[in-house]
Amino acid sequence: MPTPTVENYLKALYVQPPAPGQQPTELIPMGQVAEAMRVSPGTATSMMKTLAEAGLVEYEPRAGVRLSERGLALALQILRRHRLIEQFLVQVLGLDWSEVHDEAEELEHAISDKVLERIDLLLGHPDTDPHGDPIPPSHGQPAHVELTPLSLAEVGAQVTVARVLDQQPDFLNFAHQHGLTPGSRLTVLAHQPAADAITCQPEGAPSLTLGTAAAGKILTLIEQTAS
Amino acid sequence: MPTPTVENYLKALYVQPPAPGQQPTELIPMGQVAEAMRVSPGTATSMMKTLAEAGLVEYEPRAGVRLSERGLALALQILRRHRLIEQFLVQVLGLDWSEVHDEAEELEHAISDKVLERIDLLLGHPDTDPHGDPIPPSHGQPAHVELTPLSLAEVGAQVTVARVLDQQPDFLNFAHQHGLTPGSRLTVLAHQPAADAITCQPEGAPSLTLGTAAAGKILTLIEQTAS
DNA sequence: TGTTCGCATTATCATAGACTAATGCTTGCA
DNA sequence: TGCAAGCATTAGTCTATGATAATGCGAACA
Numbered sequence: 001m002p003t004p005t006v007e008n009y010l011k012a013l014y015v016q017p018p019a020p021g022q023q024p025t026e027l028i029p030m031g032q033v034a035e036a037m038r039v040s041p042g043t044a045t046s047m048m049k050t051l052a053e054a055g056l057v058e059y060e061p062r063a064g065v066r067l068s069e070r071g072l073a074l075a076l077q078i079l080r081r082h083r084l085i086e087q088f089l090v091q092v093l094g095l096d097w098s099e100v101h102d103e104a105e106e107l108e109h110a111i112s113d114k115v116l117e118r119i120d121l122l123l124g125h126p127d128t129d130p131h132g133d134p135i136p137p138s139h140g141q142p143a144h145v146e147l148t149p150l151s152l153a154e155v156g157a158q159v160t161v162a163r164v165l166d167q168q169p170d171f172l173n174f175a176h177q178h179g180l181t182p183g184s185r186l187t188v189l190a191h192q193p194a195a196d197a198i199t200c201q202p203e204g205a206p207s208l209t210l211g212t213a214a215a216g217k218i219l220t221l222i223e224q225t226a227s
Numbered sequence: 228m229p230t231p232t233v234e235n236y237l238k239a240l241y242v243q244p245p246a247p248g249q250q251p252t253e254l255i256p257m258g259q260v261a262e263a264m265r266v267s268p269g270t271a272t273s274m275m276k277t278l279a280e281a282g283l284v285e286y287e288p289r290a291g292v293r294l295s296e297r298g299l300a301l302a303l304q305i306l307r308r309h310r311l312i313e314q315f316l317v318q319v320l321g322l323d324w325s326e327v328h329d330e331a332e333e334l335e336h337a338i339s340d341k342v343l344e345r346i347d348l349l350l351g352h353p354d355t356d357p358h359g360d361p362i363p364p365s366h367g368q369p370a371h372v373e374l375t376p377l378s379l380a381e382v383g384a385q386v387t388v389a390r391v392l393d394q395q396p397d398f399l400n401f402a403h404q405h406g407l408t409p410g411s412r413l414t415v416l417a418h419q420p421a422a423d424a425i426t427c428q429p430e431g432a433p434s435l436t437l438g439t440a441a442a443g444k445i446l447t448l449i450e451q452t453a454s
Numbered sequence: 455t456g457t458t459c460g461c462a463t464t465a466t467c468a469t470a471g472a473c474t475a476a477t478g479c480t481t482g483c484a
Numbered sequence: 485t486g487c488a489a490g491c492a493t494t495a496g497t498c499t500a501t502g503a504t505a506a507t508g509c510g511a512a513c514a
Contacts, residue, residue, distance in 0.1 A: 003500075003501090005500080005501065005502095029461080029462090030461080030463090031460095031461065031462080039501090039502070039503090040502080041461075041462065041463085042462085042465090042502090042503075042505090043501075043502055043503070044462090045462065045463055045464085046463090047501080047502095050501095061462080061463075062461085062462060062463080062509070062510080089342065092319070093342060093345040093346065093349065094345065095342070095345065103339055103341075106337040106338075106339070107334070107337050107338065109337065110333040110334050110336065110337035111333075111334065111337075112330055112333070114322070114330075115316065115320060115322070115330055118320040118321065118322065119320065122319075122320065230470075230471090232470080232471065232472095256491080256492090257491080257492060257493090258490095258492080266472070266473085267472080267473060267474075268491075268493085269472090269473075269474075269475090269492085269493070269494075270471075270472055270473070271492090272492065272493055272494085273471085273472090273493090273494090274471080274472095277470090277471095288492080289479065289480080289491080289492055289493080
């Protein structure tokens with residue numbers, strides 16, 4: 001049984017974005033690990049050595065780490081727990097989507113497989129959590145869906161919000177207030193490169209201008225491109 | 228924030244039965260603490276010192292420990308979490324009462340007050356868990372109800388099972404199979420002191436002979452004494 | 455080609471919680 | 485009254501996880 005700390009490292013390694021243009025199987029530098037886990041670089045190095053000895057990662061000194069096959073399987077299992085718990089907290093207990101991330105962060109280490117599968121059943125085997133993040137199946141990889149950041153959607157396109165990447169409560173409250181939740185539809189009205197912004201029109205809510213950094217955190221499914 | 232380990236010690240101290248004829252405010256000897264927590268005596272001593280420094284217990288060397296006011300409040304809070312979670316696992320997720328104790332043992336340290344109060348609401352503010360153990364209110368002590376162990380009920384008495392003290396899955400399965408669950412009614416048929424046993428007749432189930440040790444773990448409410 | 459800067463690694467230390475083994479009280483009994 | 489038995493305490497060690505500080509490698513630029 002991995003400790004909660006080990007589980008958190010594995011999860012963090014899995015969700016590290018690959019450097020631009022790199023495959024997700026590339027090595028993650030130690031600095032990135034240390035920052036993701038908010039520990040000192042020395043702590044990150046020694047933990048990666050420990051995980052490597054346990055066969056959960058492949059560690060190349062001064063180059064970086066990547067998850068091993070076993071580490072990947074474990075990371076997916078933990079992510080499954082985390083996301084099912086989030087969905088449960090929203091659907092069954094009625095918590096707000098902005099507060100469930102931190103709750104799930106604790107519960108994911110305490111819940112048993114049995115309870116988890118009961119939750120899965122009660123929820124009807126959902127495949128995403130309240131933020132649109134895919135819930136990995138109990139075995140194997142989650143299905144890959146091609147999504148486009150709102151910041152890259154064409155002017156005139158009609159899109160459906162599929163996933164909101166930022167888990168910060170402030171951002172999630174903002175997104176909720178403006179109708180930017182998974183499933184809501186919107187039309188891209190304009191890009192303003194000079195202002196580093198994009199304007200869109202959510203269905204049933206006032207139009208809205210976002211910085212491209214914020215818009216990059218909203219992943220969408222393109223329903224209809226500009227004529 | 229106390230660590231999970233500290234929480235477990237406090238809970239264990241609270242549920243220690245007072246020595247026969249003693250007030251619950253009496254000192255608990257270290258050996259009893261060590262046994263309850265399944266740690267070595269040395270570990271118990273050093274932990275009690277730590278808890279005493281934190282103001283959670285009163286520790287008298289070579290005499291024993293008792294919970295301080297703060298320690299008692301914390302212990303009740305943890306017991307509330309534990310028992311509400313058990314009730315939730317049975318009522319909402321449909322787990323068996325024999326398996327929820329161990330699950331709750333983990334979850335009680337991970338759950339937030341917010342989630343707990345949602346669970347309490349969803350369950351309609353129950354006042355006992357699936358074993359009949361009282362759920363402490365969010366502030367203050369649980370109400371005291373006078374219960375009689377089945378082993379001490381008079382022959383001929385009609386009683387209602389109120390609480391099952393043993394949390395071992397084997398015992399709980401046995402009790403369930405024979406209709407000895409909280410709320411079920413039974414009549415005491417006979418005591419057999421020589422055989423160290425008691426025979427009773429659960430409503431709607433075959434009559435049953437139990438050892439007095441087992442019968443002592445079934446607490447009942449006397450509905451009607453023998454004529 | 456050499457030097458420097460940024461990052462990684464090593465070394466040392468701290469804390470919580472556990473263990474075992476050795477020592478020390480205390481009490482009851484002869 | 486004195487001593488043995490039974491607990492409790494102390495002392496020293498271990499593991500997991502963190503920190504800080506000092507050292508070391510390597511790549512980019514002059």
